[in-house]
Amino acid sequence: MSVEHASAGIINGYARGDMDMAADEVWALEAHLEACRHCRDRLSAATMTHTPSVAHTPGAAGTPGAAETTSVAGTPNLTGTPSVAALVDRVWADLAPQLAATAPPRHRLLWPASLSRRLSRWLTPTMLPWLGTLVSVTLLALLLDLFGPGYGYSLGAGTGTGAEAGTEIGAGSGSGAQVSFLLLLAPILPVFGVAASWSRGLDPAYELTASAPRAGLHLVLRRTASVLAVVVPVLLVGGWATGVTAGLWLLPCLAFTSTALALGSVIGVSRAAVALVSVWAAVILAPAVATSRVPSALRLDGAPVWGLILALGIGVVWARRSAYSVLGTHR
Amino acid sequence: MTSTVNAADLAPTTYAWEIRATGLKVRAGRKRMAVDGLDLSLGTGVHGLLGPNGAGKTTLIRALATVLRPAEGTLELLGESTGTMGEHRALRRRIGYLPQEFGYYKRFTVREFVEYMAWLKEVPKADIPGAVQRAVERVGLADRADDRMKSLSGGMVRRVGIAQAIVNDPSILLLDEPTVGLDPAQRLRFRELLQELATDACVVVSTHLVEDVAAACTDVVLFAEGRLVFQGPPDELASVGGPEHPGDSPLERGYSAMLLGSGQGKASW
Numbered sequence: 001m002s003v004e005h006a007s008a009g010i011i012n013g014y015a016r017g018d019m020d021m022a023a024d025e026v027w028a029l030e031a032h033l034e035a036c037r038h039c040r041d042r043l044s045a046a047t048m049t050h051t052p053s054v055a056h057t058p059g060a061a062g063t064p065g066a067a068e069t070t071s072v073a074g075t076p077n078l079t080g081t082p083s084v085a086a087l088v089d090r091v092w093a094d095l096a097p098q099l100a101a102t103a104p105p106r107h108r109l110l111w112p113a114s115l116s117r118r119l120s121r122w123l124t125p126t127m128l129p130w131l132g133t134l135v136s137v138t139l140l141a142l143l144l145d146l147f148g149p150g151y152g153y154s155l156g157a158g159t160g161t162g163a164e165a166g167t168e169i170g171a172g173s174g175s176g177a178q179v180s181f182l183l184l185l186a187p188i189l190p191v192f193g194v195a196a197s198w199s200r201g202l203d204p205a206y207e208l209t210a211s212a213p214r215a216g217l218h219l220v221l222r223r224t225a226s227v228l229a230v231v232v233p234v235l236l237v238g239g240w241a242t243g244v245t246a247g248l249w250l251l252p253c254l255a256f257t258s259t260a261l262a263l264g265s266v267i268g269v270s271r272a273a274v275a276l277v278s279v280w281a282a283v284i285l286a287p288a289v290a291t292s293r294v295p296s297a298l299r300l301d302g303a304p305v306w307g308l309i310l311a312l313g314i315g316v317v318w319a320r321r322s323a324y325s326v327l328g329t330h331r
Numbered sequence: 332m333t334s335t336v337n338a339a340d341l342a343p344t345t346y347a348w349e350i351r352a353t354g355l356k357v358r359a360g361r362k363r364m365a366v367d368g369l370d371l372s373l374g375t376g377v378h379g380l381l382g383p384n385g386a387g388k389t390t391l392i393r394a395l396a397t398v399l400r401p402a403e404g405t406l407e408l409l410g411e412s413t414g415t416m417g418e419h420r421a422l423r424r425r426i427g428y429l430p431q432e433f434g435y436y437k438r439f440t441v442r443e444f445v446e447y448m449a450w451l452k453e454v455p456k457a458d459i460p461g462a463v464q465r466a467v468e469r470v471g472l473a474d475r476a477d478d479r480m481k482s483l484s485g486g487m488v489r490r491v492g493i494a495q496a497i498v499n500d501p502s503i504l505l506l507d508e509p510t511v512g513l514d515p516a517q518r519l520r521f522r523e524l525l526q527e528l529a530t531d532a533c534v535v536v537s538t539h540l541v542e543d544v545a546a547a548c549t550d551v552v553l554f555a556e557g558r559l560v561f562q563g564p565p566d567e568l569a570s571v572g573g574p575e576h577p578g579d580s581p582l583e584r585g586y587s588a589m590l591l592g593s594g595q596g597k598a599s600w
Contacts (some may be wrong), residue, residue: 204434
């Protein structure tokens with residue numbers, strides 16, 4: 001910051017409340033005081049010392065206006081500082097009861113303001129209940145898999161790499177065992193979250209958000225990432241518990257997310273989510289439940305197709321990224 | 332000491348009008364042209380955007396806020412054309428916008444919400460607390476700053492909306508029906524605030540209340556069926572109306588006269 005500090009003469013004159021100080025000098029000093037802690041301390045010291053000897057300032061030369069100030073400071077002004085101090089004390093005495101009456105800011109222990117502030121950069125507050133619902137649905141699917149009629153479908157301990165999982169899945173699907181709900185739900189769960197993050201019905205501040213400079217693809221991706229950051233770990237834990245490997249659902253999950261965003265940039269995110277979930281229910285979910293077989297799309301040989309869809313989705317999202325900064329995508 | 336004036340503040344403006352539209356057409360929904368061939372130039376001052384319901388005021392304001400893209404014609408804001416694809420980030424940092432339906436998060440406190448909006452508007456991090464406090468004080472909500480939004484009355488929520496619109500010290504301020512829900516005293520205070528803001532910004536206030544325009548606006552933009560019917564000072568609009576035109580004040584009579592002249596205003600509603 002500044003290397004030059006206000007002269008002692010100016011500061012003492014200011015502390016005494018000298019009426020003879022030039023207006024531009026007062027102005028410059030106040031501007032300097034706002035930014036300079038050192039000079040504020042000196043000012044506070046000057047108001048504390050009530051002796052008129054402080055007013056005598058030999059070291060004030062060097063700064064413009066110092067000579068003038070020194071002459072002002074040299075004039076005996078015995079009533080100056082004490083009267084200012086008395087005024088401050090009186091104002092303080094008047095204010096104290098009001099300050100005491102003002103309620104101190106409430107400390108929110110469970111949900112501190114700083115956390116809420118940081119979280120709002122990633123999620124809208126209205127997304128939290130949605131994420132809660134998604135986690136509950138995942139847990140419900142997990143419970144059904146573990147204790148429901150579907151139990152018994154095991155693909156082995158799902159901690160292996162893709163190649164390892166491949167052999168296990170081959171064995172699993174060959175046995176014709178029942179299908180895992182977790183596996184069936186996993187790909188579409190984040191789609192709900194994406195819809196919640198960028199839709200008119202679920203985000204009351206959608207129009208304000210859309211008009212902000214930060215609106216656009218990177219804000220959508222930020223929110224999508226936070227949805228995935230919640231959903232994917234829960235699915236991973238669930239998959240580990242039921243033995244469904246991540247290799248089976250992770251790629252469809254990401255492919256659906258990117259398709260939701262890509263389609264969303266054309267027809268609006270909530271409509272895209274509804275469309276994708278309907279397609280999923282009709283093409284994969286219903287036949288799988290009806291026949292109790294793992295749909296071929298969710299076997300490991302489906303991976304290249306999902307990879308292709310993912311890549312296409314990302315490409316479309318990138319090509320249409322400017323669509324996210326206007327109102328249409330909130331539909 | 333830090334300098335509070337930077338090069339960008341001192342640079343001369345490179346545009347004649349803050350808002351300049353030529354042959355502007357904007358779609359509302361799929362088919363309807365809500366703004367249909369508008370030519371408009373607006374500089375600093377308070378501009379009252381007046382017109383019957385369904386005249387296309389909200390669509391125009393949305394286009395000015397860059398959340399709707401023009402279908403045809405050109406729209407230049409602060410010298411930057413908005414017809415091109417792109418996010419207009421630098422431009423949007425200098426726009427303040429209060430939508431007609433001001434949606435907010437009930438769980439946020441006033442301060443948290445305005446802070447959140449300041450973050451969305453890319454106000455530099457170090458300036459956010461000060462800018463938020465200033466905006467909240469200007470709308471007279473300093474004593475409720477740490478209350479949750481859900482505890483506020485309708486008028487207060489509207490004032491939070493104004494606070495978030497001015498938090499980034501915009502050069503273009505767009506307010507869509509800002510006086511809805513404000514009581515008469517608050518309206519007076521709001522008009523003062525508008526005039527204060529308009530000394531160095533282009534303020535566009537959409538309203539259907541003629542008295543708001545009479546009291547606060549330097550300029551009236553009368554708008555019907557997506558087209559410009561009249562633009563000029565309120566006095567000029569008032570002088571158009573005669574005793575034969577419906578209305579309780581000269582300005583209302585002028586308003587009716589203008590709409591009649593443009594083939595509007597025959598319908599009772």
